[in-house]
Amino acid sequence: xxxxxxxxxxxxxxxxxxxxxxxxxxxxxxxxxxxxxxxxxxxxxxxxxxxxxxxxxxxxxxxxxxxxxxxxxxxxxxxxxxxxxxxxxxxxxxxxxxxxxxxxxxxxxxxxxxxxxxxxxxxxxxxxxxxxxxxxxxxxxxxxxxxxxxxxxxxxxxxxxxxxxxxxxxxxxxxxxxxxxxxxxxxxxxxxxxxxxxxxxxxxxxxxxxxxxxxxxxxxxxxxxxxxxxxxxxxxxxxxxxxxxxxxxxxxxxxxxxxxxxxxxxxxxx
Amino acid sequence: xxxxxxxxxxxxxxxxxxxxxxxxxxxxxxxxxxxxxxxxxxxxxxxxxxxxxxxxxxxxxxxxxxxxxxxxxxxxxxxxxxxxxxxxxxxxxxxxxxxxxxxxxxxxxxxxxxxxxxxxxxxxxxxxxxxxxxxxxxxxxxxxxxxxxxxxxxxxxxxxxxxxxxxxxxxxxxxxxxxxxxxxxxxxxxxxxxxxxxxxxxxxxxxxxxxxxxxx
Numbered sequence: 303x304x305x306x307x308x309x310x311x312x313x314x315x316x317x318x319x320x321x322x323x324x325x326x327x328x329x330x331x332x333x334x335x336x337x338x339x340x341x342x343x344x345x346x347x348x349x350x351x352x353x354x355x356x357x358x359x360x361x362x363x364x365x366x367x368x369x370x371x372x373x374x375x376x377x378x379x380x381x382x383x384x385x386x387x388x389x390x391x392x393x394x395x396x397x398x399x400x401x402x403x404x405x406x407x408x409x410x411x412x413x414x415x416x417x418x419x420x421x422x423x424x425x426x427x428x429x430x431x432x433x434x435x436x437x438x439x440x441x442x443x444x445x446x447x448x449x450x451x452x453x454x455x456x457x458x459x460x461x462x463x464x465x466x467x468x469x470x471x472x473x474x475x476x477x478x479x480x481x482x483x484x485x486x487x488x489x490x491x492x493x494x495x496x497x498x499x500x501x502x503x504x505x506x507x508x509x510x511x512x513x514x515x516x517x518x519x520x521x522x523x524x525x526x527x528x529x530x531x532x533x534x535x536x537x538x539x540x541x542x543x544x545x546x547x548x549x550x551x552x553x554x555x556x557x558x559x560x561x562x563x564x565x566x567x568x569x570x571x572x
Numbered sequence: 573x574x575x576x577x578x579x580x581x582x583x584x585x586x587x588x589x590x591x592x593x594x595x596x597x598x599x600x601x602x603x604x605x606x607x608x609x610x611x612x613x614x615x616x617x618x619x620x621x622x623x624x625x626x627x628x629x630x631x632x633x634x635x636x637x638x639x640x641x642x643x644x645x646x647x648x649x650x651x652x653x654x655x656x657x658x659x660x661x662x663x664x665x666x667x668x669x670x671x672x673x674x675x676x677x678x679x680x681x682x683x684x685x686x687x688x689x690x691x692x693x694x695x696x697x698x699x700x701x702x703x704x705x706x707x708x709x710x711x712x713x714x715x716x717x718x719x720x721x722x723x724x725x726x727x728x729x730x731x732x733x734x735x736x737x738x739x740x741x742x743x744x745x746x747x748x749x750x751x752x753x754x755x756x757x758x759x760x761x762x763x764x765x766x767x768x769x770x771x772x773x774x775x776x777x778x779x780x781x782x783x784x785x786x787x788x
Contacts, residue, residue: 465662472625473725474652474680560647561627 309519322347361435370429377415381408384442388449388547394457396554396566403449406546414539422531432453440511440532441539444496449547450541452492456548457567459484460555467562474570477556485552493546496537537559575602578638578765579624579733585632592788593619597633599784601733603763606755608770608780618659621735624767625656635733648680653750655731659738661722663710664784671710672725681729688728695724698754700749715742722753727758730744734759736768737776740775752779 313321330337362413367373385404389395415438418427427434458466463484470480503509511532515525555563579601586593593616601607609617610704622628624635626642635642642650663671673687699720713721719742726734734755740748752775759766770776776783 465658465660466664468627469658469662469722470675470678471627471676472651472656472658473675473729474648474655475675475678476648476680479678556630559626559629559642560651561629563629 310517315357322351326405332372341384345496364431364435365392367431368427370427373429373431373434375527377412378408378433379478380435380438380442381411384411384446385449388446389453391450392454393570394454394461395568395570396457396551398554399453399551402547402550402554403453406449406543406550407442407445410539410542411438411445411548413542414535415441418535423528436511437532437535440535441535444536445539445543447495448492448544452544453551455491456484456488456551457555459566460562461567464564471560471562475560477483477552477560477562480560481552481556485510485548489544492548493541496540500533502530509533575604576638576763577602578763579635580637580639581624581633581635582625582634584620584630584635586614586616586623587631588619594786594788595632596785599624601765601767604759604781605765606759606781607765607767608783610776610783611786613771617786618737619625620677620786621656621737621767621769624733624735625651625654627651627656644775645665646680648678652680652729653732654735655726655733656724656735657726657737657739657742659741661712661718663718665711666709666725667706668708668710668713668721671721672706672728675725675729675741680744684729692724692728695727695754698757699750716744716747719743720747720751730762730764732764734764734766736766738769738771741771748775755779 315430322555325343328343329340332343352387359437364373364376366529382404384485385407386400388407389399389403392399415434418437419428419434423433423437430433460481467480467484471477499507512522512525512529516522557563577600579599581597581599583595583597584597585595587595587696597620599607611617619628623630626635630711637645637650637654645653664674672692675681676684676686689706692706696703696705701720705717705720708717710718710721719739723739740751743751755766758764768779770779
């Protein structure tokens with residue numbers, strides 16, 4: 303395996319500060335077009351810088367650890383944050399939605415990342431944080447997007463398709479027969495970004511992780527191999543996570559009596 | 573009563589938030605009956621029909637059809653026998669015929685003889701419609717035509733109890749009369765009954781064999 307040696311040029315504090323000037327392009331544009339984004343842009347930039355610097359310190363510390371339970375705990379915390387954030391981007395809620403999202407994120411990312419570190423990349427030991435944590439992070443970031451898209455689409459689909467679903471139920475359809483179109487549609491929509499990004503991978507986009515490895519001096523061919531593994535991991539974890547969360551939401555918003563239970567659906571803020 | 577009892581509901585209750593719509597509601601429906609629900613708008617007529625079809629959870633009370641509960645029938649079967657026709661019928665893409673055929677794919681209805689074109693044509697004739705109605709694009713039907721389509725879609729499964737929510741709200745006078753006549757004929761052809769709502773008190777007087785008033 304290619305070691306992630308510190309081969310790239312170091313960016314000094316002064317130059318780091320200089321890079322922040324690039325955001326002024328956005329601020330100027332926002333002011334010129336009155337987009338009203340200046341404030342959010344500045345807040346977002348500041349958050350990005352502070353969060354990343356902190357994460358840099360945390361990772362420095364974490365990579366020196368050799369304690370499996372601790373590293374798994376950090377991974378679980380990352381998954382929890384992903385599970386909660388996935389729900390926060392949806393427009394509606396139901397009781398148990400956070401638990402559903404957490405379960406789906408954790409199960410899918412643990413399974414896929416676990417398989418990757420024990421079977422595919424095989425760092426020694428398997429919990430080597432230098433591998434486990436970045437891999438998990440990549441998987442979680444993408445699963446999160448899939449889950450919020452899938453959940454949102456499913457809840458909106460049931461609301462907008464309510465008359466159609468209930469017409470089918472009233473004629474004697476099972477809840478699955480009545481809802482399957484909405485379920486399928488939600489899963490399809492949630493998978494589109496992953497499929498699209500794989501389609502143009504390398505042609506339009508050079509993925510961040512690969513770019514990072516190459517900057518660090520890794521041979522492009524080795525970096526590409528990592529990227530391929532990562533993309534397959536992302537695709538399968540997203541599929542599993544989306545399938546899980548939409549399936550759980552389907553069970554929650556219908557009943558064993560084959561009823562549509564939109565009364566369990568609340569708007570954000572209710 | 574010499575006519576067999578079909579649907580029996582006891583002590584039904586419905587509350588929306590803290591507003592009580594109806595409670596202690598008992599209802600018995602025998603074969604051949606056409607029960608008209610009488611209540612002002614917003615009094616929960618639609619909710620009662622939905623409750624009888626078990627589309628909403630029962631808040632209180634019990635329902636049975638021919639002595640058996642919905643659970644013992646199985647909910648999909650219950651709904652194919654106590655069939656609810658909504659006020660705002662919906663169609664999926666494709667022709668009217670495709671819409672009439674697609675429910676036959678449901679697990680519950682698959683083994684029941686299937687699509688019978690001649691029968692539908694007979695009903696269409698009774699409603700003063702040409703068989704070419706079957707080839708219409710269902711998503712471009714008028715409100716009245718949609719109601720006719722939804723009625724035919726329901727009748728073909730020969731439900732025991734038909735729950736009609738404002739079935740003629742979008743129909744002209746002549747078609748309304750034809751629809752009433754068709755329903756009377758269909759009801760007489762088996763052990764069947766209907767419950768209906770209407771904003772037209774003349775229709776209730778004309779078509780109902782009995783009425784039920786809803787109150788809290």
